[in-house]
Each structure stands twice: as structure tokens, then as C-alpha cells.
Amino acid sequence: MGAVEKLELIGERGLCEVVVELGCLNGLGTLLDDLGVERPRSVVSNVTVGPLHGRRAAVAAGCAEAVELPDGEAHKRWSEVERLLRRWLADALHRGQSVMAVGGGVVTDTVGFAAAVYLRGVPWLAVPTTLLAMVDAAIGGKTGVNLDEGKNLVGSFWAPRLVVVDVTTLATLPERELRAGMAEVVKAAWIGDHELLELLPRPLDGYGSASPEAWQELVLRAMRVKAEVVASDEREAGARRALNLGHSLGHALEAATSYERFLHGEAVAWGLEAAARLAARRGLLSVDARDRLGDAVAALGPRPPLADLDADAVLEHLARDKKRDDLGVSWVLPTDDGVVLDQRVEEGELRELFAELQGLD
Ligand SMILES: NC(=O)c1ccc[n+]([C@@H]2O[C@H](COP(=O)([O-])OP(=O)(O)OC[C@H]3O[C@@H](n4cnc5c(N)ncnc54)[C@H](O)[C@@H]3O)[C@@H](O)[C@H]2O)c1
Ligand SMILES: [Zn+2]
Numbered sequence: 001m002g003a004v005e006k007l008e009l010i011g012e013r014g015l016c017e018v019v020v021e022l023g024c025l026n027g028l029g030t031l032l033d034d035l036g037v038e039r040p041r042s043v044v045s046n047v048t049v050g051p052l053h054g055r056r057a058a059v060a061a062g063c064a065e066a067v068e069l070p071d072g073e074a075h076k077r078w079s080e081v082e083r084l085l086r087r088w089l090a091d092a093l094h095r096g097q098s099v100m101a102v103g104g105g106v107v108t109d110t111v112g113f114a115a116a117v118y119l120r121g122v123p124w125l126a127v128p129t130t131l132l133a134m135v136d137a138a139i140g141g142k143t144g145v146n147l148d149e150g151k152n153l154v155g156s157f158w159a160p161r162l163v164v165v166d167v168t169t170l171a172t173l174p175e176r177e178l179r180a181g182m183a184e185v186v187k188a189a190w191i192g193d194h195e196l197l198e199l200l201p202r203p204l205d206g207y208g209s210a211s212p213e214a215w216q217e218l219v220l221r222a223m224r225v226k227a228e229v230v231a232s233d234e235r236e237a238g239a240r241r242a243l244n245l246g247h248s249l250g251h252a253l254e255a256a257t258s259y260e261r262f263l264h265g266e267a268v269a270w271g272l273e274a275a276a277r278l279a280a281r282r283g284l285l286s287v288d289a290r291d292r293l294g295d296a297v298a299a300l301g302p303r304p305p306l307a308d309l310d311a312d313a314v315l316e317h318l319a320r321d322k323k324r325d326d327l328g329v330s331w332v333l334p335t336d337d338g339v340v341l342d343q344r345v346e347e348g349e350l351r352e353l354f355a356e357l358q359g360l361d
Pocket of ligand 1: 052
């Protein structure tokens with residue numbers, strides 16, 4: 001077992017602890033007892049993660065089984081929340097008892113939201129098993145589900161009581177998912193921990209490209225960046241927007257391709273590349289820094305191309321974002337030592353930039 005690392009996030013809902021420990025899933029019950037955290041009454045995973053990690057985590061935490069949701073973003077839906085709520089009622093789960101989510105961001109978002117509304121709110125524990133969920137989805141208290149009209153339109157701020165991270169679960173994660181999650185690590189590093197960039201496995205070639213200890217260090221540092229940003233701005237009024245670095249173009253690419261071509265992190269990788277170029281062009285980022293960020297993004301490996309995408313469709317989605325927050329097309333851009341918020345970007349500039357990126361394929 002590796003050392004227990006703890007992060008403490010003080011939020012308006014009280015304390016959220018994060019425990020990062022190699023191999024800790026198999027000793028989850030003892031870990032919870034040692035921390036004085038009540039064991040969960042229900043463990044929820046999905047049909048993919050359940051057999052790999054969810055069931056053993058459930059048994060270790062003292063539950064006979066893990067409820068298994070269907071796999072995939074398409075199932076991050078109200079109907080799954082309702083199924084969970086009814087299941088918990090049938091099991092007589094009462095107020096004050098907790099539930100635990102074991103899986104990627106889809107599972108943690110869905111279960112966290114169900115926990116937020118069950119009997120007006122019960123505590124929950126998050127056990128993220130994708131890199132993206134470890135460094136992003138499980139931290140910060142946002143939970144929710146999608147509607148046909150759009151992603152994450154229904155939800156709640158309901159932070160887990162505890163986040164438990166065992167990076168050895170990443171050994172079973174498909175390599176493409178690992179690379180996509182690493183884009184969020186690069187983002188976090190640029191926002192708040194430049195030395196973390198030096199720790200990225202290069203080339204990134206699956207879980208085996210770094211030791212478990214190195215993965216743990218990397219995950220912990222990326223989590224710390226998000227935790228610090230969130231702690232300074234829990235309701236997303238200001239500083240939390242830094243986390244949108246790479247996401248303006250990223251979201252537009254995902255939407256313009258109906259969420260079918262890119263994993264979120266792959267779209268964010270393109271977004272980071274775009275933001276770096278834009279910032280360098282405006283003199284916000286030195287050539288040296290632009291290359292460092294560009295190299296870190298390149299080290300993530302291949303991602304789906306842009307060449308055949310319709311620039312108008314992508315630009316239209318970027319403009320839609322603008323209507324939503326009324327700030328103009330406003331980007332977070334990288335600087336030599338962090339980020340700068342609210343950078344207005346004109347359509348002509350975007351068009352030129354997008355053509356440049358399309359030429360990179
Ligand atoms: N709440 C937040 O603040 C926040 C932040 C970022 C993203 N999100 C949400 O997170 C979701 C994306 O999360 P994700 O990238 O983890 O996707 P995901 O949950 O769909 O997981 C990706 C795939 O990996 C599988 N998987 C998970 N862990 C595994 C493991 N250890 N071994 C093998 N397979 C495994 C999953 O079953 C799934 O097929 C989106 O819905 C997004 O909106 C939420
Ligand atoms: Zn993201």
C-alpha cells in the first residue's frame with residue numbers, strides 16, 4: 001500500500017476529504033472505519049466497472065453487491081436517477097445513511113445527483129475510476145444528468161463526503177480514455193502547477209508508461225489544482241472559470257459532431273492547442289511557453305482530426321456559448337504562468353485559427 005494522501009476541501013457544505021492510496025479499494029471498509037466515515041448502505045457502479053472494481057469495492061465496504069447502471073453518457077439520464085431512488089426506497093435506505101459511486105464521471109455525476117435529491121439529500125462517497133473523474137468530475141461538488149436538450153442541464157451542487165482514489169484502477173481503463181483524461185491533467189497543470197508538466201509520461205502509452213507511484217503523484221497534484229480553484233470559488237462566479245481553459249473550442253467541437261467523434265478530453269486537447277496559439281499571437285504567451293504547452297498536448301498522442309469538419313458549424317456552436325453567458329465570445333487564455341479570463345475573440349480571428357488547426361492534421 002502506498003501512503004495515504006489527504007486533501008481537504010472546505011466548502012459551504014462542510015468538509016470533503018480526498019484519500020489517495022495505492023490499492024486501497026480492497027481495504028475500503030477499514031479505510032472508512034479509520035477515517036470515521038460511515039460505511040455506505042448502497043454501492044452503485046456500471047456494467048463495465050462493476051465486474052472490474054465495483055463489486056470488490058462493495059464487498060470491501062460491507063455491501064453484498066453493487067447496483068450496476070448501464071454504461072455510457074446516453075444513460076446519464078433522469079430515468080436512471082429515478083431507478084436508483086426507487087431502488088433505495090425499496091431497500092429502506094434512510095436519511096443519514098450514505099451511498100457510494102464507483103466509476104467514471106457518468107456514474108459519479110448520476111449517483112451524486114440521486115444522492116442530492118433522495119429524501120432531500122443523503123451523504124455520498126465517490127470512488128472515481130477514470131483519470132478524468134479522478135482529477136475533474138469527482139472534485140468540486142457538481143452533480144447532474146443530461147436532457148435531450150443538452151448536457152448537464154439538471155443538477156445540483158452536492159459534494160461527496162469523501163473521495164477515494166485508487167489509481168491502480170486505471171490499469172483497466174482503455175488507453176483512449178486515459179489519454180483523454182490526461183488532457184484535463186495538462187489543463188490543470190497549466191492553471192496551477194507547471195512542474196506537474198514535467199511528470200507527464202512521454203510518450204503516454206497506456207497505464208504502463210508510468211509507475212503506480214508516479215500516477216498517484218500526478219493525479220494528486222492535478223486534483224489539488226482543481227480543489228484549490230473550487231475552494232476559492234465554489235459557485236462558479238469567478239475564478240472557477242479558469243477551469244474552462246481549452247473548453248470553448250472543446251465544447252464546440254463536441255457539439256458540432258453530435259458528441260460522436262471526440263471524447264471530451266480529446267476535444268479539450270484541441271482546445272488547449274487553439275488557446276495556446278491564440279494567446280501567443282496576442283503576446284500573452286511567450287514562444288517558449290507556447291511550445292511547452294504545445295508539446296504537452298502533443299504528448300497525449302493521436303486524436304480525431306478536424307480537417308473534414310465544417311468551420312461554420314463549429315463557429316456557430318462557439319457563438320451559442322456566447323448567448324448563454326452574455327460575455328461575448330469569451331475565452332480563457334494561457335499566460336506564461338497561468339491563465340487570464342474573459343478574453344474576447346472575434347469571429348474572423350476564430351475562423352483563421354480554425355483553418356490553421358485544420359491544416360495540422
Ligand atoms: N461533475 C463535474 O464537475 C464534471 C466534470 C467533468 C466531467 N463530468 C462528467 O463526467 C462524464 C465523463 O466522465 P468519464 O470521462 O469518466 O466517462 P465515463 O464515465 O463514461 O467513463 C468512460 C468509460 O470508461 C469506463 N470505465 C470507467 N472506469 C474504468 C476502469 N477503471 N476500467 C475500465 N473501464 C472503465 C466506463 O464504463 C466508460 O465506458 C461526463 O458526463 C461529464 O459531463 C462532470
Ligand atoms: Zn473538461
